[in-house]
Amino acid sequence: MQEEKLLISLAKSGDKAALTELVKLYESTIYNFAFKICRDKEKAENIMQETFYSMIKSLNQFEGDSKLSTWLYRIVSNHCLMGARKLKSSNFVSLDEIEDDENNVKELAVDWDSIPFKSTENDELKKILDDSIKKLHPDYRVVFLLRDVEGLSTEETANILELTVPAVKSRLHRARAFLRNDINEAFK
Amino acid sequence: MKENEIKCKDVVNHICESLGEDLNSAQCIAIKKHLGECKNCASYFKTVEMTIDFYKKYNVELPEDAHDKLLKSLGLNT
Numbered sequence: 001m002q003e004e005k006l007l008i009s010l011a012k013s014g015d016k017a018a019l020t021e022l023v024k025l026y027e028s029t030i031y032n033f034a035f036k037i038c039r040d041k042e043k044a045e046n047i048m049q050e051t052f053y054s055m056i057k058s059l060n061q062f063e064g065d066s067k068l069s070t071w072l073y074r075i076v077s078n079h080c081l082m083g084a085r086k087l088k089s090s091n092f093v094s095l096d097e098i099e100d101d102e103n104n105v106k107e108l109a110v111d112w113d114s115i116p117f118k119s120t121e122n123d124e125l126k127k128i129l130d131d132s133i134k135k136l137h138p139d140y141r142v143v144f145l146l147r148d149v150e151g152l153s154t155e156e157t158a159n160i161l162e163l164t165v166p167a168v169k170s171r172l173h174r175a176r177a178f179l180r181n182d183i184n185e186a187f188k
Numbered sequence: 189m190k191e192n193e194i195k196c197k198d199v200v201n202h203i204c205e206s207l208g209e210d211l212n213s214a215q216c217i218a219i220k221k222h223l224g225e226c227k228n229c230a231s232y233f234k235t236v237e238m239t240i241d242f243y244k245k246y247n248v249e250l251p252e253d254a255h256d257k258l259l260k261s262l263g264l265n266t
Contacts, residue, residue, distance in 0.1 A: 016263075016264060019262075020259065023264060027258060028250045032250075036243070036246075049261055052262055125242065129246055148240045176236050176240070180232075180239045183242070
């Protein structure tokens with residue numbers, strides 16, 4: 001963290017080597033996060049580039065009161081959500097279907113421990129995971145990814161997405177339930 | 189037993205707190221009773237955890253040419 005602060009300070013003063021180090025420090029995280037939202041490698045690459053352009057352009061405005069990673073997650077999320085708003089909502093499932101949790105819990109026919117392709121290196125599982133998360137509206141997808149996959153706190157997620165804490169909790173609950181149920185269906 | 193091992197009571201308390209329930213409320217006591225008896229809930233909880241774990245482990249590697257292209261487009265040395 002100290003090293004990061006030093007790099008930011010040097011980069012602000014125009015040190016290109018420090019800026020390169022900052023980019024190298026976060027490029028893989030940003031590329032992965034963009035891919036996880038878009039599920040498309042080309043789009044992920046473009047968003048990664050746009051994110052670092054934005055970072056360089058506004059680095060002098062970065063106060064350092066939050067982590068640089070949080071700031072970058074916000075830029076990626078904004079880029080992805082702006083793109084998603086151009087898509088029709090009919091491309092995604094309605095999460096009103098999640099309301100009936102009682103049935104979802106009772107419908108437990110599949111024993112996940114007996115699924116032979118549980119490794120995420122397996123292409124069959126990757127396809128199931130891609131197909132399921134693509135059905136989820138990006139507004140929900142991004143909450144699930146920031147909280148559960150990237151491990152940010154509810155407060156950090158709320159801050160990045162400019163949502164209230166209860167809204168983050170509600171979207172997270174629905175996203176988790178939808179993904180779990182959709183994967184359960186695919187395992188049948 | 190591990191020092192930081194979570195106890196059933198902690199789980200129930202967490203769930204009740206998330207729901208905004210008083211820990212001694214009738215609702216919270218009913219949840220506690222149900223969780224102790226319900227295999228479906230235990231299984232549901234486990235499969236939600238597995239879902240999260242699948243997505244956590246599903247990562248992609250940044251292609252070398254994407255890295256080079258990025259630094260070049262930003263005017264930085266590779």
